[in-house]
Amino acid sequence: MVFSIEKMNVNRTISSQIVSIIKDNLLNGSLKPGDKLPTEKELMDQLGVSRTPVREAIKILEAIGVIQIKRGEGMYITNNLSHFTLNPLIFSLIMHSNNMEQLIEFRQHFEVLLMNMIITGKQKNLSGIEEVYQSQLERMKPALSPEELADIDLEFHYAVLEATNNPFVVEIGKTIYEIIKPNMIHFKRASNIERTLSTHKFYLELLRGNADFNSSTVVEHMIKNNEEMVEDYL
CATH class of the missing domain: 1.10.10.10 (Winged helix-like DNA-binding domain superfamily/Winged helix DNA-binding domain)
Incomplete structure (x- = not known):
């Protein structure tokens, strides 16, 4: 052809x-x-x-x-x-x-939507997210390749998608993450493993109800985290 x-x-x-x-x-x-x-x-x-x-x-x-x-x-x-x-x-x-900057900006607002859906949902089940997070604490090691670390990172976000129990959200979210995945080069710096785990813990604490869910505060936290990702990308 x-x-x-x-x-x-x-x-x-x-x-x-x-x-x-x-x-x-x-x-x-x-x-x-x-x-x-x-x-x-x-x-x-x-x-x-x-x-x-x-x-x-x-x-x-x-x-x-x-x-x-x-x-x-x-x-x-x-x-x-x-x-x-x-x-x-x-x-x-x-x-x-x-346009990685705009894609990351969209992702951070999309993830606020995900958390709000789970928190306000009638049947909140965090077991899948909890299990993935605990697994990440053990598996995310500097010896792994950036690709392997990106795969483990995304497991958490896929678990969050599934916890919304909304097929539309799941399909759109998977598409967003698959597009972002090839550019997750921030894992070339082993120190960023700590940042990733810290962010996932922050998400989980919000979902557990151990911290006040305030959309502006959450977005502010995500913006700071994602600005660092953009800097790594650039």
Whole structure:
């Protein structure tokens, strides 16, 4: 398959434009589940771009389950689309994922919504969140890779999603976290493990009712934490 870009949009990153090309080919039927994609080198040649944005686009597409990489064989559009639907919301989020500051800003307000839903819910069950947090205290060690630490970090946030008992929130939240995941490079600094665990403890204390839930206070705490994440990203 030959891809083409008629005119590069200077207001968007090259990687997001590559993701958009894959999206358009999926939506118009040119690409179907199980189809093999060109190699990195072939994409570079066909699009006239360097290896870096191609790899960034592949990382995003793999993270959200659009493509599957088979060692020794190549890249394929996944056959398992049960958890991935080609809807405008998901692709809109993908297209804006290059703006990390705005994505983190949205995430912090979204997480305030999650906590408020759990606190005011009729059936508050924190057992899943408690279990994950206790596990993180034992498992998050500096010897682990940034990718492994990011996976463990996200387990907590997935548990919070599930505790809302709201399928709409769960699906939107999973999409947000999967888009953020490739950029969770703050774990390259082992000292940030302590910051992550401290933040999770703060969330848990609020959910337990051991601290007053004040949305402005919570957002202020998150802003400080996420500003440090942005600095690490930049």
